[in-house]
Amino acid sequence: MTAVEPRTATDEPEAGTTTGRIRGRHEGGLAVFRGIPFAEPPVGPDRFMAPRPARTWDGVREAFAFGPPPPQEIPVPETFAFGPPPPHESHGSGDAAPTDDRTDGDWLTVNVWTPGVDPAAARPVIVWIYGGAYKVGSSDEPYYDAHRIAGDGDVVTVTFNHRVGIEGFAQIDGAPANRGVLDQIAALEWVRDNIAAFGGDPAQVTVVGESAGAGAVACLLTAPAARGLFHRAIVQSLPGTFFSPELAEDVTAAIAAEMGLRPTVADLSGVAPRVLPAAGAAVSRALRSHQDRWGAVALTPTPFSPVVDGDVLPVTPWRALADGAARDVDLIVGHTRDEYRLFVATSELVGQIDDARAAEALRVFGPGPDPERAYREAFPDASPERLFELVQSDWLMRMPSLHLAEAQVRGGGRAHMYEVTWSAPGNGGALGACHGLDVLLLFGVYDTDLGRLFLGPDGVPEAERLSAHVRRAWTDFAATGDPGWPAYDTEQRLTRLLDTEPRTSAYPEEASRRLWRDHVFAPLPLVRDRDR
Template sequence: MTTAESRGRTAGPVVRTAAGAVRGRREDGLAVFRGIPFAQPPVGEARFAAPRPVRAWEGTREAYAFGPPPPQEMGIQGRTRVLDVPLGDDWLTVNVWTPEADPAARRPVMVWVYGGAYKVGHSGSPGYDAQHIARDGDLVVVTFNHRVGTEGFALVEGAPANRGLLDQVAALEWVRDNIAAFGGDPDRVTVFGESAGAGSIAALLAMPRAAGLFRRAIAQSVPGTYFSEELARDIATALAAEAGLRPTAADLATVDPRRLTDAGQALGTKMLQYQDRWGQVAPTMTPFSPVVDGEVLPTTPWRALAAGAGRDIELIAGHNREEFRLFLVLGGLLGKITDEQATAALRLFAPGPDGERAYRAAFPDATPDELYERVQSDWLFRMPSLHLAEAQVAGGGRAFGYELTWPAPGSGGVFGACHGLDIPLLFRTFGADLGNLLFAGVEPSPEAEALSSRLRTSWTAFARTGDPGWPAYDTERRLVQILDARPEVTTYPEEESRRMWEGYEFPALPLLA
């Protein structure tokens, strides 16, 4: 660590967890603990198993560095644009930012669940530096690693389903059992996450094993993709075939976990070949999602919430206005979508047999680009998020909705209010990870700083009191918070889309053939 990196960091307090003592650092007014194990390394005999309780240690463990990332398809880009985290098998670790490691403090706790299409992610990514949330909100923030990709979500014989979700439950159990020693209140835990992290939170709301582990939830851009068992097994068969193996835990465990990621990456590039079998999943190039297996995840989140599963949990669920724009830009497709491509997307993703006609009628002046982007924004993120809030209300619970409409300023503004923009705004990490892209070439303006602060204020107020500062959502007024330079509370703004998707039930995606 250089002198500049260590400035503001001193040896911090020692906290005794259930497994042993850990020493953190003091960093700019916070006590920060990194890389604390919450479960055994899931390798060897523990490979493809549910997380196992962490083994106790003697003495005091230095909690100065993030634990290694779980195996995944793509490298993790840190500030140095190289893998700036340690390698190793101890993937299942937590990190804590706290104003005061004092059991008497009893501050609210926020637990972040990262996204990444269920195939990438690491709690040590610079974009998830939680110092501003902890400091501005005067609360405790926890981040953690969970298994992704084949290790976490492939449905294989001889292994429990949804191991990544089971890791999340184990991390929340660690919070329940240990967070008081860090100054947190285990009875005031809020989970928050974006994209696959929000999809994970939606699943946790439906999981009996997660009951009682958190009191509030914030789901940012919930993806609508949950797999049926039949689809998940078919995908796992194709995945294993890429490695020349059968889809069993015994076979897959013969391959080093860091090499097995090659099979997932290879399959992702070929998924369009399976569209006749996998339907809407094929164009996503993401062969992983939570599986509605009837045990770990008994049913889809929308059905569970409508039946009252989240009645005692307060929920924020919302999305960004131009969600799919990010993927158009990154794929070099912006301004290049043909009418034939727009038609194919409408026929595949729009709801009901008349979905294409309904979209063209609702948006008669839309270009092929706009139709292509709109239907995929709706199907993948916007309508799943709205429907999650509506299901929560239908089940007797309390929900709040929002839409982020402020456009990212980087690269001439081409990204709009795209998927993932809320992350650098919330964490105030404009120069890290997605922030590098969405704020490229510009310094954060006073407007960006103000919106960033407003997001943290709303999220932390919700964690503290259950009130983010705007009215709860109901199906009569449909009021939501617009997050922009000039925030306002208004009727849900995507009314045309809402009407087209009204009554649609996001099912567990089926195997078609």
């Protein structure tokens, strides 16, 4: 049992949890609690293991500061597929979390923004899961400040940390697969058991995630252990990368070998959690040298993805939903129009894509027996750079998102589709409706590096009306299951276009839809000699 300072008289908000009482702060009309443990620190003998419930404490624990971010690589622009771009800014609103030896393992923490600590209020609950290529990310980023979601929508909003990179997603001998997903399930169990104390309704929980966070939501829709922990879901820019166990094992073995280690708990536990992410160089070397075995994965910036292991994830999300696994879960799913443009711009590829490089991308990432020819015929006026961007937008996020909506409909469930078509005015408008823009629109936090990148010096007024529209749609959906536009079906294909003047029309990416119509998003395989 952890000792905490005795309770003292205070006008700061307090709440009781299953592990003890906590004290937060009043901020901007909300009660805010940060850094609440939902699981034991995954260090020592718990390293690389499934999360264990947090210990109880005596007295009242201060919940003023975010928990420390999980161990991760230091992000650089070209590595930010599946999440908003860098840099990591310090701990946002709230105090910086201490990082001494006593607390640095406390990565598995939740944060709560609530309009009022009233157990009788029974407000809808939104749980946000961050993105970051399954290898970076934390809930303390300033652009994940949930004040506007909770305040504008009168909902209780939760964010949390989960393990990423080698700690969370590497396939390690002696450890369970998908530890990051197991952390997410543990956080949702905490919400189920505790959110009523913060004025939330555990029977009205909506999980929301973007990019790798959208992949997390898709995992939760699939995982048997997550059934009943949430009731609605919003999937923003779903990555199509789910690994087979063979591929995941090979990737981890290669990364470990670059460090002179075996891919075992014993070997990797000998490297401190905060030191292991320095293996980023080893990861890069492994990616560059394994295209013959890893296929398209070797041409991405990340070797981590959820693993279809037959246990945590019995099948892929697309198959699970088509089989009816989530037919009782209301779903919003969508993407931005120009997903991959962010990565072209932040990796300094603008103006550098020639016809040969475009042809390689079309062959590697496109569907069907002759994807290069198919794309060139479908987009006859597209430049090499545009083709390079289009096929990776489609492979990575646009078509996985569309196919998830269609799988949900086939499985007897309901899905609402959207596409962000509003072009970010920042960077001279060069980013278009790029990846991550919907994060900015949802949270409405503009005075961050992310906001300045997307909006430039004068773009806030232009963004604000659409931002309010997105927040209202998401919070209305959390409360009622209706975001304000019709459900998607495979005949009319009605889709909400999120622009200066939002409107509903047929799904706008018809050429890409037709190209990918017969594609199956299966677990990515390990490429063997006989498969070439």
